[in-house]
Amino acid sequence: MHARYVDFHCHLDLYPDPEGAYRRCQADQVATLAVTTTPKAFRQNQIFGSKTDCVRVALGLHPHLAEERWTELPLFEGLLKETRYVGEVGLDAGPRFYKSLPRQTDVFRRILVLCAQQGGKILSIHSVRAASRVLDSLEELLPPNRGTAVLHWFSGSQSELRRATNLGCYFSVNQSMFEKDRGQALIKAIPPERLLTETDGPFLEDNGRPIEPGNVRGAVGALGQLLGLPHAQTQNLLLSNLTRLLE
């Protein structure tokens, strides 16, 4: 694979034409992590992914769906040995999902235990209003030598960010995060060698429309500006970070 860009968190199967979204990432040479939201979605995504060499498919159980889909945990467990990639998983303690936090926590902790048992997994993790909770579970259940966490769209505090860095986490950042000073300050505090880019498509909007799958050009441009690096050098940084993560 000759990748030019990295989109480490994209819901390719939630675009109106999922197969077209896979082809688009392939055509644009974007090393893409196709995250899924339920274990039931994994197989079909694997079929789409098998036709590309730049998209990897992650097995997920999204925290927003934990309450209605926790019964798919046995399916998750059965599929886990088929993939190195896990996501989207995590916790969301925002007002809309706060009431399902106990269930979310059970699901997330179970997934971390399974990942630690098998070893070598790379996880794309959601942590809205729950950064400390996520880090508590990671610290307890997924030692750095048993797997690697990539915190997607991180929005915690600076001290939570330092803690995540010390735990060995990577961070996938998207173009929306650069729009606010707070997001920029967080991204600036991430060690450059832990940075990846993402779209979180189709949820993230670009000029009022869902962002195109794999379109991280805005994020790469903004990141280059923040770090004072030319576009090509920023691309190289991100690609070498991905290579190290996957070693």
Ligand code: MN
């Ligand atoms: Mn997502």
